[in-house]
Amino acid sequence: DIQMTQSPSSLSASVGDRVTITCQANQDITNYLNWYQQKPGQAPKFLIYAASNLETGVPSRFSGSGSGAHFTLTISSLQPEDIGTYYCQQYDNLPYTFGQGTKLELK
Amino acid sequence: QVQLQQWGAGLLKPSEPLSLTCAVYNGSFNNYYWSWIRQPPGKGLEWIGEINHRGSPNYNPSFKSRVTLLVDTSKKQVSLKLRFVTAADTAVYYCAKGGAHDPFEVWGQGTVVTVSS
Numbered sequence: 474d475i476q477m478t479q480s481p482s483s484l485s486a487s488v489g490d491r492v493t494i495t496c497q498a499n500q501d502i503t504n505y506l507n508w509y510q511q512k513p514g515q516a517p518k519f520l521i522y523a524a525s526n527l528e529t530g531v532p533s534r535f536s537g538s539g540s541g542a543h544f545t546l547t548i549s550s551l552q553p554e555d556i557g558t559y560y561c562q563q564y565d566n567l568p569y570t571f572g573q574g575t576k577l578e579l580k
Numbered sequence: 581q582v583q584l585q586q587w588g589a590g591l592l593k594p595s596e597p598l599s600l601t602c603a604v605y606n607g608s609f610n611n612y613y614w615s616w617i618r619q620p621p622g623k624g625l626e627w628i629g630e631i632n633h634r635g636s637p638n639y640n641p642s643f644k645s646r647v648t649l650l651v652d653t654s655k656k657q658v659s660l661k662l663r664f665v666t667a668a669d670t671a672v673y674y675c676a677k678g679g680a681h682d683p684f685e686v687w688g689q690g691t692v693v694t695v696s697s
Contacts, residue, residue, distance in 0.1 A: 522683040567640075
């Protein structure tokens with residue numbers, strides 16, 4: 474299985490901050506990488522596909538980048554509604570695997 | 581906009597089978613894969629398997645000996661069956677539209693399954 478490692482595991486930031494979450498695969502996955510946001514008690518919400526393509530309706534303050542084995546999710550200006558846990562997911566090989574999550578909290 | 585509604589037994593005893601069903605509303609059922617994903621309490625997400633409208637499944641090897649995914653195209657439903665559950669199978673189980681290299685773009689509401697004697 475492809476292992477996905479996110480860092481940091483948790484992050485505290487203030488409204489307006491620029492936030493960056495990284496996701497590292499243990500092998501080259503080209504750009505076969507998606508990002509999800511999960512709020513407490515809710516199902517995950519799909520944000521970004523193929524490393525850098527924003528899903529329709531997702532605010533433009535979210536962006537993704539990377540290729541190969543190293544990827545980042547950036548929130549350019551943190552808003553209170555962005556609080557939650559973020560997961561990366563690879564779809565290069567079966568089984569699809571997720572990172573362990575990054576919990577984003579307000580400072 | 582596609583919506584997924586899922587249901588099934590929420591409390592099981594060890595060794596009993598888990599059975600969940602997910603219905604697809606307001607959208608096309610064919611030409612997509614449908615996946616099951618679970619999340620143990622306080623933990624991350626684990627992909628269980630996927631199936632398309634032709635009934636062709638792919639399973640996570642971690643579950644392969646215990647899991648069966650089925651599809652009923654007439655009802656636009658997919659189902660998950662997991663045999664011989666243990667406490668380690670306690671989790672929120674989600675169905676999702678996606679798989680076969682498509683993102684999990686729509687999720688069901690989740691079903692809490694607890695395995696306890």
